[in-house]
Amino acid sequence: MVDRVKTGIPGMDEILNGGIPRRNVVLLSGGPGTGKSIFSYQYLWNGLRQGEPGVFVALEEHPVQVRINMSQFGWDVREYERQGMFAVVDAFTSGIGEAAKKERYVVTDPEDVGLLVDALKEAIRDVGAKRVAIDSVSTLYLAKPALARRTVMLLKRVLSGLGTTSILVSQVSVTERGFGGPGVEHAADGIIRLDLDEVNGELVRSLIVWKMRGTSHSMRRHPFEITDRGIIVYHDRVVKVGRRYEV
Ligand SMILES: Nc1ncnc2c1ncn2[C@@H]1O[C@H](COP(=O)(O)OP(=O)(O)O)[C@@H](O)[C@H]1O
Ligand SMILES: [Mg+2]
Secondary structure (H helix, E strand, O other): OOOEEOOOOOOHHHHOOOOEEOOOEEEEEEOOOOOHHHHHHHHHHHHHHOOOOEEEEEOOOOHHHHHHHHHOOOOOOHHHHHOOOEEEEEOOOOOOOOHHHHOOEEOOOOOOHHHHHHHHHHHHHHHOOOEEEEEOOHHHHOOOHHHHHHHHHHHHHHHHHOOOEEEEEEEOOOOOOOOOOOOHHHHOOEEEEEEEEEEOOEEEEEEEEEEEOOOOOOOOOEEEEEEOOEEEEOOOOOOOOOOOOOO
């Protein structure tokens, strides 16, 4: 029996034949507005509801904004933070500003992956995290794509080594066919790709599990929706989109 971590996202665990195999590091790849951050929040929140502590690494948005974004879906993490079950690693502010002074895990130089890893390890140990989401890893190597794979490998050693099952958000441009950065797709244990495509004058959301070590999974493209309660995946529906990429 494969030990799995349920995402708890409606329809998603069906596609994954039960969930993400424990300790996998999954690249969550997609263009802007495809739902990557919401997916990550929902994954962590569902863990908290099941008693699994979590850590969110904020590289794209202010930690205060992350908590607000989550609460808009009914996911208020502040009580879990007080209980020591949840932590946000602030890799956004560099400690600048009044609000940042209230953050417990601050990466003073987010460009420095070593500092980020130190703060991440500390947060994981403090809360006993089982789930981690990093939003986004692309920020760590946008200026130096040659380091992309090495950065993901380093994070993978740390995250898997500490026993967490993790989501690494990876940004791709609207037309990119890949998964964000040279070699990262090989380093990751799994790849879930989120897409937004214009079909008959309407934007359609879909996702596909491209790879997931340790399990079989749906090979189909499934439609999903974002609602004010989060993501709902239609695991029993398949969506076909036209020629979607420039090559
Ligand atoms: N309450 C909501 N109901 C429906 N859709 C929403 C809601 N909140 C956000 N969205 C959709 O989610 C998108 C943003 O998702 P997000 O996870 O932040 O994207 P990404 O991180 O991939 O850029 C918005 O562009 C919007 O289309
Ligand atoms: Mg985002």
